[in-house]
Amino acid sequence: MNTPARSTAIVEWLRRRGSAIAVFALLILVWEVGVRVAGVKEYLLPPPSKVWTEFWKRHELVMAGAWVTTQEILAGYALAVVVSIPLAMWIAWSRFMEQAVYPVIVFLQIVPKIAIAPLFIIWFGFGFTPKLLLVFLLSFFPIVVASIAGFKGADRDIMDFARTTGAGGLRLFVKIRLPQALPQVFTGLKVGAALAATAAVVAEFVASDRGLGYLLLQYNGQLETPMVFATIVLLSLIGLAVYYAVEVVERLAIPWHVSQQHTAHDATM
Amino acid sequence: MNLHDLGGADGDAAGGRAVEPGSGSVPVARTAVELAGVAKTYRRRGVETHALASVDLAIREGEFLAIVGPSGCGKSTRLRLVAGLHLASAGEVRIGGRVVDRPQTALGIVFQSPVLLDWRDALDNVLVQVELRGLDPSAYRERALELLDQVGLRDFADRYPHELSGGMRQRVAIARALIHDAPLLLMDEPFGALDALTREQMRLDLEALWLATRKTVLFITHSVDEAVLLADRVVVMTPRPGRIERVLDIGIARPRGLAARRDAAFAEATQQITDLFLARGVLHGAGRTGVSR
Numbered sequence: 001m002n003t004p005a006r007s008t009a010i011v012e013w014l015r016r017r018g019s020a021i022a023v024f025a026l027l028i029l030v031w032e033v034g035v036r037v038a039g040v041k042e043y044l045l046p047p048p049s050k051v052w053t054e055f056w057k058r059h060e061l062v063m064a065g066a067w068v069t070t071q072e073i074l075a076g077y078a079l080a081v082v083v084s085i086p087l088a089m090w091i092a093w094s095r096f097m098e099q100a101v102y103p104v105i106v107f108l109q110i111v112p113k114i115a116i117a118p119l120f121i122i123w124f125g126f127g128f129t130p131k132l133l134l135v136f137l138l139s140f141f142p143i144v145v146a147s148i149a150g151f152k153g154a155d156r157d158i159m160d161f162a163r164t165t166g167a168g169g170l171r172l173f174v175k176i177r178l179p180q181a182l183p184q185v186f187t188g189l190k191v192g193a194a195l196a197a198t199a200a201v202v203a204e205f206v207a208s209d210r211g212l213g214y215l216l217l218q219y220n221g222q223l224e225t226p227m228v229f230a231t232i233v234l235l236s237l238i239g240l241a242v243y244y245a246v247e248v249v250e251r252l253a254i255p256w257h258v259s260q261q262h263t264a265h266d267a268t269m
Numbered sequence: 270m271n272l273h274d275l276g277g278a279d280g281d282a283a284g285g286r287a288v289e290p291g292s293g294s295v296p297v298a299r300t301a302v303e304l305a306g307v308a309k310t311y312r313r314r315g316v317e318t319h320a321l322a323s324v325d326l327a328i329r330e331g332e333f334l335a336i337v338g339p340s341g342c343g344k345s346t347r348l349r350l351v352a353g354l355h356l357a358s359a360g361e362v363r364i365g366g367r368v369v370d371r372p373q374t375a376l377g378i379v380f381q382s383p384v385l386l387d388w389r390d391a392l393d394n395v396l397v398q399v400e401l402r403g404l405d406p407s408a409y410r411e412r413a414l415e416l417l418d419q420v421g422l423r424d425f426a427d428r429y430p431h432e433l434s435g436g437m438r439q440r441v442a443i444a445r446a447l448i449h450d451a452p453l454l455l456m457d458e459p460f461g462a463l464d465a466l467t468r469e470q471m472r473l474d475l476e477a478l479w480l481a482t483r484k485t486v487l488f489i490t491h492s493v494d495e496a497v498l499l500a501d502r503v504v505v506m507t508p509r510p511g512r513i514e515r516v517l518d519i520g521i522a523r524p525r526g527l528a529a530r531r532d533a534a535f536a537e538a539t540q541q542i543t544d545l546f547l548a549r550g551v552l553h554g555a556g557r558t559g560v561s562r
C-alpha cells in the first residue's frame with residue numbers, strides 16, 4: 001500500500017546512515033582481507049567470515065546463553081528503574097532525605113560496583129540473583145543521580161511563575177516538575193541501559209554456569225577465538241537493543257525535547 | 270494590533286502638552302499597590318547585599334508605572350517583593366490594602382526571559398496559567414486564541430517554544446500573563462532580549478493592549494525611551510542599594526504609537542532622566558549631549 005513512501009523512507013535512512021554503514025563495511029572488509037593476506041593465526045584474530053561460520057554451527061547453544069543474559073539485564077534494569085525514579089523524587093522533595101540519604105548515594109556511587117560482585121556470590125550463590133543485583137546496582141546510580149538533578153533542578157523563573165498561580169502539590173508536580181525533569185531522567189536511563197549489559201557479563205564472569213559471560217570465558221579458555229568474537233558481537237547487540245528501546249520510549253514520552261535537540265543539531269550543520 | 274492602528278493619528282495633539290501630574294486619563298487615583306518603607310537585604314553565606322534601600326511608592330489603579338535604573342539597583346527585587354515571591358526585610362508591601370506575606374495570585378507576571386514550558390505548544394503555554402489555577406482550560410481556549418491573535422501569533426498556536434523566535438516567545442509569555450484577566454500586570458524587562466525593531470513593535474502592541482484593558486502595570490526596563498514612551502509615571506532609581514531618585518509624570522497623549530518619539534515631552538523627559546544618570550555617574554557621557562541609546 002505505502003511501498004513508495006516506505007522505500008523513500010529507506011532511501012532517506014540510507015542517505016543519513018549511508019556513510020557510517022559504508023565505513024563499517026569497509027572495516028570488516030579490511031579485517032577479512034588483512035587477516036588472510038598477512039596470514040594471521042586464527043586463534044589470534046579470526047577473519048569475520050570464520051566468526052560467522054563458527055557462530056552458525058553452534059548458534060543454538062549461544063542463543064540460549066544470550067537469552068539467559070538478556071533476562072538478567074532486563075530484570076536488573078527494570079528493578080533499577082522502578083526503585084530509582086521514585087527514590088529520586090522522594091530525595092528531591094524531602095529535606096530530610098536530601099540531607100540524610102543523598103550524600104550516602106553520592107558516596108556509594110564512587111564505590112566501584114564491579115568490585116562488589118564477588119561479595120554477591122558469597123551472599124546469594126551462583127544463580128540468577130547475584131546477576132540481577134549487579135545489573136541493578138550499576139544501572140541504579142546513573143538513573144537516580146540524573147533524576148534527582150532533574151527533579152531538583154526546576155528553573156527558578158518557571159517555579160516563580162507557578163507560585164503566582166497558587167498551584168501546589170499534585171497539580172504542580174504533574175504539570176511542571178515531572179515534565180521538566182524527564183529529559184534528565186531519560187539521560188540517566190540511557191546511561192543505565194548502557195551499563196546493564198556490562199554488569200550482567202561481569203557477574204557471569206565471576207561465577208556462573210550459563211549465559212554469554214560464562215560462554216565467553218569457556219571459549220577463551222579453549223582458545224576458540226572465533227566464538228569469543230561471536231559472543232562479544234552478540235553482547236553488543238543486546239546492549240544496543242536495550243539502549244535503543246529506551247530511546248524509542250524517550251521519543252514517545254518527550255517528543256518536544258527530542259525534536260528540540262534535532263533542530264539544534266540541524267542548525268549547526 | 271498593527272502599526273497603522275496606532276501610529277500617526279495624534280502626532281500633534283500630544284506635542285503641546287506639558288509635563289503635568291498624572292496621565293490625565295486615570296480618573297480616580299485609588300492605590301493599587303503600595304510600598305511603605307520597603308527594603309530588601311539578601312543574606313547569603315554571611316554576606317549581606319543591600320539590594321533595595323527603604324522605598325515608598327504607590328501605584329495607582331489603572332496606572333502604567335515604569336521603573337528605570339542601572340543594572341543591579343534592585344528593580345527585579347522590587348518586582349519580586351510586589352509579587353510576594355520574596356519577602357521584604359523591612360517595611361510592607363500592600364496590594365489593595367492587604368499586606369503581601371506570600372506569593373500573590375491575583376496578578377500576571379512576565380519575566381525578562383519568556384519562561385515558557387518546552388513541552389507545551391504556544392496555546393498550551395498560555396493555558397497553563399488557568400490549568401495551574403485549577404480552572405478548566407477548555408473554557409479558556411477561545412480567549413487564549415484571541416490573545417495569541419492579538420499579539421500577532423494567530424498562526425503559531427500549535428508551535429513549540431523552540432520553533433518560535435525570541436520575540437514570539439515573549440509574546441506568548443505576555444498572552445499567558447493576560448489570559449486570567451488579573452487586575453495587576455508585573456513585567457520585568459519583558460523586551461530586554463529583543464532586537465530594536467521587534468522591541469518597538471512589542472511596545473506598540475503592549476500600549477494598545479493596555480489601552481484596551483487599563484490594568485495596573487508595573488513595568489521594569491533599563492531603556493529610558495521605553496519607559497517614557499509607555500508609562501504614565503517613570504520612577505528613576507539610583508545605583509545599588511536602590512533608592513528612588515525621582516518620579517516623572519509623562520504627559521504625552523495616548524495612544525502614543527510611533528508619533529510619540531517626535532513629541533517634545535518625550536525629548537524632555539528622556540533628557541531629564543539621562544541627566545540624572547549622568548549626575549550619578551551611571552552614564553559617563555562627558556562631552557556628549559543628547560538622549561541615551
Ligand SMILES: Nc1ncnc2c1ncn2[C@@H]1O[C@H](COP(=O)(O)OP(=O)(O)OP(=O)(O)O)[C@@H](O)[C@H]1O
Nearest residue numbers: 311313318320339340341342343344345346347509
Ligand atoms: N536571590 C538573591 N540572593 C542574593 N543576592 C541577590 C539575589 N537577587 C538579587 N541579588 C542582589 O541584589 C541586587 C539587586 O538585584 P536585582 O536583580 O534586583 O537588580 P536589577 O535592578 O533587576 O538589575 P538588572 O537590571 O541587571 O536586572 C544585586 O546586587 C544582586 O546581586
Ligand SMILES: [Mg+2]
Nearest residue numbers: 344345346457
Ligand atoms: Mg533585573
